[in-house]
Amino acid sequence: MERTDPGTDVDEEHCRICGYGEDGLTWESGRPTAGICSRCGTESGIGDMGEPGTWEGLQGIRKYRGYWVGNGARRQSPSLRPKDWDLLTQLGGIPPEWR
Secondary structure, X not given: OOOOOOOOXXXXXXXXXXXXXXXXXXXXXXXXXXXXXXXXXXXXXXXOOOOOOOHHHHHHHHHHHHHHHHOOXXXXXXXXXXXXXXXXXXXXXXXXXXX
């Protein structure tokens, strides 16, 4: 798979779409791990491609995020949603370059 930002070897553990960060690495050494977020269902490298700091890179990610939120921010496993879950707190985990 292609790197999103050639020249960087960044590891990411928070989902670029929803901000969840307890599924392990989503991007390793600048490459997607193909992991599926247990909160929003995004597969790294499929729904979250983009180049940091560019409008084109953020446009698709923001559209996907808007679609997810607009449809009730449903979880992959609704029965596992914590009682104290808060959407805004979770979205706060989105890495700044992907907001």
